[in-house]
Amino acid sequence: MPAADVTSSSRAHRRPRPRTLGAAALSLALVVGGLTACGAEDTAQDDAEALATKIAEGLVDGDFTGVAFSDASPAEAAEAHAAIVAAVADAPHTVEVTDVVLDEEKTSGTASFAHTWDVSGIPWTYSTEAPLAVFEESWESQWDPALVVEGLVSDETLQLSRTMAPRADILGAGDTPIVTERPVRRVGVDKTRVEATELDATARTLAGLAQIDADAYAAKVAAAGEKAFVDAVTLRTEDPSYDFDAMAAIPGVLLVDATLPLAPTRDFAAPVLGRAGEATAEIVEESEGTIAAGDVTGLSGLQRQYDEQLRGTPGIALEAVSEARGARVLLDQAAVPGEPLRTTLDVGVQQLAEDTLVGQTVPSAIVAIRPSTGEVLASASGTAGGGVSTATTGMYAPGSTFKIVTSLALLRSGLTADSPLDCSAEAVVDGRAFVNYPDYPAGKIGQIPLTDVIANSCNTALINASGQVTQADLASAGEALGLGLAQQAGPGVFTGSVPADAEGTEHAASMIGQGQVQASPMAMATVAASVAAGTTVRPTLLAQEVDPVESDLPEAPAAPLTADEAAQLSAFMRAVVTDGGGSFLQDVPGEPVGAKTGTAQYGDGSTNHAWMIAVQGDLAVAVFVETGDYGSTTAGPLLEAFLDGLA
Known part of the structure; x- marks a missing residue:
């Protein structure tokens, strides 16, 4: 560690003199005193x-080289010191020389030291003294x-024990527990209970029942110590997809009952909530002593992001x-339970969103927002996304759902709902031809x-009509509907991106939500929510006070959405259902x-992202499927099923 400044105090009439010591071998902080003397007494002092x-x-560092002890060598002192502090050897420790007082003859005296330790986040302070004397002029x-x-005293050593604090729950709307302690079973092989010649077969049989890689687990068992219990997997006790009785019947296999902080199901908001489990070596190292090997900590998602709040303080x-x-107590601190993390997720709405996405073979998402408050009721990502939060961090061209933004820009340019536009069979910009989707209604061609x-x-x-608005106008309209604004505190959210500078074909493509325009399902649900709320919405997933997220993005739009603008956009969206491609939603209860x-x-142009956004009362929804046919035919049925399920 780098050298530390050396400070201390001496008798009142002496002027302090700073001194710098070298690095401590154990990377522990050291503060000692530069004490002065005056006149003829300088040398002794x-x-x-x-x-x-x-x-x-x-x-501090256990190295007593250069220290003369009358009754021990430096090596013996170092060995005794190491044995005493072994239990707290990794804890940050500072020592300050607070005084060195000599007798009148300047041949003996006492040095006083102030010790400060940080034992798993708990301060421990005390003072000690050392007798000093001159022997043979040293x-x-x-x-x-x-x-x-x-x-x-001479036969005592330090012993440290930690008691994990109860990990707090992650709560949903109405403080309904989402992530809470649920029963699990740790499944593995106890190598003391099976013959060495049977280990490989035992490991492979268990791996098959546990649905894990047999070769990898067999190798793990073979490499473990002779008396090891080798974990295979930890499973929910109530999970019907595993045959626990068959596992327990395998010689040498143990099932250990335990609990872990888990959501209602394995997939429930998993990319957002994350998971908790035994701390990794990296987490232990980064914690600087506050987390020990074997502790349960957040490993990903909100569990990791708000781990300090959730895990509390160990005893x-x-x-x-x-x-x-026997034992005498030097420091005793009771465990302090963690504080629950409150989210806005509605358990029923989230589960419905998860169920609606079952069977999707490509990344997909459903996001539901309460426009009046901005509360995120559901943020579901399909399992085909491989654990990625498609709902919040996906970056996709929003296609025609972006036309709500485009229409706002056109309204601001002076157009009205009745302004005629030229819906031609083809539009050409700088040599690039743009056309309508197949089966576009022939009766809606022309002015x-x-x-x-x-x-x-x-x-x-x-x-x-792209010449009637600039790219900057589109970006401003996007901001008014929540695109590209700084996210609220909580899990990472891509709030969308609408370039403010584009011309020609890029600007033309932006008019229909392609080109460089990108959004996440959360971002497009925000667009719908802003329309329903009549004002710019910034969605929130946390229902508690937290520090704001540092961002270079604006907190609010330069030109906020007005109630009149929102009313016209709402009429456009209603017309999609009454007279356009969303007619199948007319019968939703x-x-x-x-x-x-x-x-x-996207890609070579032969594949499509499928989107739909919707508003119904105080609800805004976005549905996304990464690869589909069209919004109405791929995302539409999912939206309809979701809204029907809420009825």
Whole structure:
């Protein structure tokens, strides 16, 4: 570690003199004193202080080289010191020389030390003293365990025990527990209970039942020690997809009952919530002593992001222990339970979103927001995404769902719902031809009002109108609907990106949600929520006060959405259902639905992202499927099923 500044205090009439010591071998902080003397007494005082400084160094790093003890060699002192502090050897420790007082003859005296430890986040302070004396014109001290720890005697060593604090729950709307302690079974092979010749077969049989890689687990068992219990997998006790009785019947296999903080199901909001488990070596190292091997910590998602809040503070018991005297308590701190993390997720709505996505073979997502508050009720990502939070971090061209943004920009340019636009069979910009989707209704070709353009999703009409708004106008309209704003605290969210500078074909493509325009399902649900709320919405997934997220993105739009603008956009979305591509939503129970379909070509242009956004009362929804046919035919049925399920 780098050298530390050396400070201390001496008798009041002496002027402090700073001194710098070298790095401590155990990377522990060291603060010692630069004590001064005056006149003819300088040499004796300085020599005594130098010895005190070396003792202080040794009390931190265990190296007493250069320290003269009358009753022990430096090596013997180092060995005794190491045995005493072994239990707290990794804990940060500082030592300050607070005083060096000599007798009148300047041949003996006492050095005083102030010790400060950080034992798993708990401060431990005390003072010790060392006798100093001149022997054959050199200063020396005496070795004593009480120099290391106040009151310690020769046969005592330190013993540290930790008690994990109860890990707090992650709660949903109405403080409904989402992640809470649930029963699990640790399944593995106890190598003491099976013959060595049978180990490989045992491991492979268990791997088959546990649905894990047989070769990898057999190798893990073979490499473990002769008396090891080798974990195979930890499973939910109630999981019906595993035959626990068959596992237990295998000779040498043990099933150990335990609990872990888990969501209702394995897939429930998994990419957002993350998971907790035994701390990795990296987490232990980064914790600087607050987390120990074997502790349960957050490993990903919100579990990791808010681990300090959730895990609480472990209980600490530090004792001086000897065979003859037993144990006496030096430091005792009860465990402090973690604090629950409150989220806005509605358990029923989230589960419905998860169930709706079952069977999707490509990444997919459903996001539901309460527009009046911005609360995220559901953030579901299909399992085909491989654990990635498609709902919050996916970056995709939003296609025609972006036409809500485009229509806002056109309204701000002076157009009205009745303004006629040219919905031609083809629109050409800088030599690139843009066309409408196959089966576009022939009756909606030609001069049609803006309402019909949005309801029927006419690409060419908006391409032909691209000269009426700039790319900056599109970016401003996107911000007004929540795109590209700084995210709220919580899990990472891609809030969308609408370049403010683009011309020609890039600007034309932006008009229909392609080109360089990108959004996540959360971002497009925010667009719908802003329309429903009548003001710019910034979605939140946490229902508690937390520090804001540092971001270079704006917190609010430069030109916020107005209630009148939102009312017109809401009418456009309703027209999609009454007169356009979302007519299948007319029979959804409950309040009237407004929607917008979206299809965005990607790759070589032969494959499509399928989107749909919708509003119904105080609900905004975005549905996304990475590869599909069209928004209405691929995302549409999922949206309909989701809204029906909420009815």
